[in-house]
Amino acid sequence: MTEQEDDRWMALALALGRRGMGRVWPNPAVGCVIVRDGRVVGRGWTGDGGRPHAETVALAQAGEAARGATVYVTLEPCAHHGRTPPCADALVAAGVARVVVATGDPDPRVAGRGLARLREAGIAVFTPLREDEARHDHAGFLLRVTAGRPWVTLKLAASLDGRIATASGESRWITGPRARESVQLLRSRHDAVMVGGGTARADDPLLTVRGIDRPPVVRVVWSRGLDLDRHSQLARTARSTPLWLLHVQGDPGPWRDLGARCLRVAGTEQGVDLREGLKALAEAGLTRVLCEGAGSWPPVCCGLVLWMRSCSSTPDMFWARKGGRWSVHSACQPWPRPRLRACRRGQDRGHVMTRWLRGAGR
Numbered sequence: 001m002t003e004q005e006d007d008r009w010m011a012l013a014l015a016l017g018r019r020g021m022g023r024v025w026p027n028p029a030v031g032c033v034i035v036r037d038g039r040v041v042g043r044g045w046t047g048d049g050g051r052p053h054a055e056t057v058a059l060a061q062a063g064e065a066a067r068g069a070t071v072y073v074t075l076e077p078c079a080h081h082g083r084t085p086p087c088a089d090a091l092v093a094a095g096v097a098r099v100v101v102a103t104g105d106p107d108p109r110v111a112g113r114g115l116a117r118l119r120e121a122g123i124a125v126f127t128p129l130r131e132d133e134a135r136h137d138h139a140g141f142l143l144r145v146t147a148g149r150p151w152v153t154l155k156l157a158a159s160l161d162g163r164i165a166t167a168s169g170e171s172r173w174i175t176g177p178r179a180r181e182s183v184q185l186l187r188s189r190h191d192a193v194m195v196g197g198g199t200a201r202a203d204d205p206l207l208t209v210r211g212i213d214r215p216p217v218v219r220v221v222w223s224r225g226l227d228l229d230r231h232s233q234l235a236r237t238a239r240s241t242p243l244w245l246l247h248v249q250g251d252p253g254p255w256r257d258l259g260a261r262c263l264r265v266a267g268t269e270q271g272v273d274l275r276e277g278l279k280a281l282a283e284a285g286l287t288r289v290l291c292e293g294a295g296s297w298p299p300v301c302c303g304l305v306l307w308m309r310s311c312s313s314t315p316d317m318f319w320a321r322k323g324g325r326w327s328v329h330s331a332c333q334p335w336p337r338p339r340l341r342a343c344r345r346g347q348d349r350g351h352v353m354t355r356w357l358r359g360a361g362r
Helices: 003-020 054-066 087-094 113-120 131-137 139-147 177-188 197-203 253-258 274-283 297-304
Strands: 031-036 039-045 070-073 098-101 124-126 151-157 163-165 192-196 218-222 243-247 261-264 288-291 309-314 340-348 351-358
Touching: 003 031, 003 039, 003 054, 003 070, 003 098, 003 131, 031 054, 039 054, 054 070, 054 087, 087 113, 113 124, 131 139, 139 151, 151 177, 192 197, 197 218, 218 274, 243 274, 253 261, 261 274
Parallel strands: 070 098, 098 124, 151 288, 151 309, 192 218, 192 288, 218 243, 243 261
Antiparallel strands: 031 039, 031 070, 309 351, 340 351
């Protein structure tokens, strides 16, 4: 295989892996491609709920054609016995000749053991390849393993003058239909959607993924005293769609009776300690969390440097005018802000979508 061919097939493996985003927690969304004589003989990605693994799917599809083939996988194959046997052992048993790995797995149960197992069996191993891209795709899993917290995306909808609501508080439809469609795709690529209690009370959101066939997303609400409406859409659907409540005090009993999962965490003067809240979500298995309802998020998140990326949609309503609430991007805000760089920008029918990535090492 040439370097160009390796790069091409790894790009395909990464694309396949993204199909599992938001569907496989607490496992990583891995992609795998098996190539023999320049032809794809097997491909796979992590199944819903984390099983089966991408390598298992690809090997089953390839069958005997896997013998002597090259395998492209976006994360180091596992080397431990869990609910399934190690993928490294499966690759050895299949008789593959070469394995190209995008990036290593820091999980202490793996951490180089998967690569060592392949090499011990005489399989040629090449790594890393497209590592930055792979680490970005696996950021939620990597952060959960190494830092004990999930990858957090802060989604903001702001007017052109930097406001997230008008002076009258109108913010529910500050964006147009096109932007709202893109939000559904964004939600579908996360394990959970989280809002504060204020947003839950004001907007009575459902926080589901609409128009995309996928397992239910976890809805998370943080509320210091659980002072939420038990007749809301969230409450009425708590048994059919997961609802998790982060709280400091209050009686969780009535909410548990409705089907919600209540996680008690430490508090601060402002309410829930989100550093502890995110730690609790990671311990529960979540790897990718989308935060919406940004009126109270920016000062808390920026002050504690909890968020990693911000997606900001500039809506049809360009100017919110005097008195509207500021978004996290406003230069007039009094709170500290982490350094961000725009890494992608797109425009469609009056909407501008910019992805801001937090600088490395900050």
